[in-house]
Amino acid sequence: MxxxxxxxxxxxxxxxxxxxxxxxxxxxxxxxxxxxxxxxxxxxxxxxxxGTAFNHKQVGCKIWARDSLFESLGGNFNHIVVLGGWYGVLPAMFFDDNRFNIGMIESVDIDPEVAKVAETLNAGAGERFRAVAQDMYGLDYKTSRPDLVINTSCEHIADLPAWLSLLPRGTQVLLQSNDYFSEPTHINCVPTLEAFKEQTALRHIAFAGALAMKKYTRFMVIGTV
Ligand SMILES: C[S@@+](CC[C@H](N)C(=O)[O-])C[C@H]1O[C@@H](n2cnc3c(N)ncnc32)[C@H](O)[C@@H]1O
Incomplete structure (x- = not known):
C-alpha cells in the first residue's frame, strides 16, 4: 500500500x-x-x-464568444474590460487571434489569487494586459469608459441588473450565463435564453444565442446597455 x-x-x-x-x-x-x-x-x-479553466467546454464557450463578437462588432477595440475574468483565458484567446486589434484588456476578479496566473498566461501581451483584484460592483465605469465590457461569469453574480446599472448608457457588452443550476457556485442561473435577455434588458441586441453542452446550455447576448 x-x-x-x-x-x-x-x-x-x-x-x-x-x-x-x-x-x-x-x-x-x-x-x-x-x-x-x-x-x-x-x-x-x-x-x-x-483542468477546469481549459476544459473543452470552457474553451468552446470562449471560442463561441470570440467568433460571435467578431461577427457582431468587428475586431478593433481600444479598451476591453473582462469582469469575473478568472485566469485570463479569454484575453489570451483574443491576443492569440490576429483578426483582433486590441489596445488593452483589463481582467478584473474579486479573487486575489487569480491575478498572478492571468498575468503569466498573458505575459506575451506585455502592457496590453492587466489583471486587477477587485469587486466588479466597486469599479468606476463612468471614468474609465471601456469600449467593450465582457462578463462570461453572469451565473456567479448575485444581482446582475444592479451591476449592469453601473455601466454608462451606450456601453457595448458581451454577456454569458447558463442553466447549470446544480453547480453550487452558480448563484444566478437562468432557465432559457429569453429569461437571460429579460434579465439583462439590453437596449440594443446585436447577437443572442444558446450553445448546448452535454450537461447545460450556455446563453450569450452581445449589444448595448
Ligand atoms: C469560475 S469563474 C468563471 C466561469 C465562467 N464560465 C468563465 O470562464 O467565464 C467565475 C469568476 O467570477 C469571479 N467573481 C465572482 N464574483 C465577482 C465579483 N463580484 N467581482 C469580480 N469577480 C467576481 C470569481 O472569483 C471567479 O473567478
Missing amino acids: MKTTRTNEANTTDWHESAFDIIRGLAAYTGSSLVEGLAEVVARYPDADL
Whole structure:
C-alpha cells in the first residue's frame, strides 16, 4: 500500500514536469502566445485549477464568444474590460487571434489569487494586459469608459441588473450565463435564453444565442446597455 502511494507521488511529479515540457513543445510547434503562457503557468502555479479553466467546454464557450463578437462588432477595440475574468483565458484567446486589434484588456476578479496566473498566461501581451483584484460592483465605469465590457461569469453574480446599472448608457457588452443550476457556485442561473435577455434588458441586441453542452446550455447576448 505504502509503495503504491509513493509511486503515485513520483508519477505526479514526473507528469507535472512532463506537462510543462509537452506544452512548451506545443508552443514552439504552434507559435501560439497562449500556449507559451500556459506552459509558464503550469511551471509556476501547479495548484491553479487549469483542468477546469481549459476544459473543452470552457474553451468552446470562449471560442463561441470570440467568433460571435467578431461577427457582431468587428475586431478593433481600444479598451476591453473582462469582469469575473478568472485566469485570463479569454484575453489570451483574443491576443492569440490576429483578426483582433486590441489596445488593452483589463481582467478584473474579486479573487486575489487569480491575478498572478492571468498575468503569466498573458505575459506575451506585455502592457496590453492587466489583471486587477477587485469587486466588479466597486469599479468606476463612468471614468474609465471601456469600449467593450465582457462578463462570461453572469451565473456567479448575485444581482446582475444592479451591476449592469453601473455601466454608462451606450456601453457595448458581451454577456454569458447558463442553466447549470446544480453547480453550487452558480448563484444566478437562468432557465432559457429569453429569461437571460429579460434579465439583462439590453437596449440594443446585436447577437443572442444558446450553445448546448452535454450537461447545460450556455446563453450569450452581445449589444448595448
Ligand atoms: C469560475 S469563474 C468563471 C466561469 C465562467 N464560465 C468563465 O470562464 O467565464 C467565475 C469568476 O467570477 C469571479 N467573481 C465572482 N464574483 C465577482 C465579483 N463580484 N467581482 C469580480 N469577480 C467576481 C470569481 O472569483 C471567479 O473567478
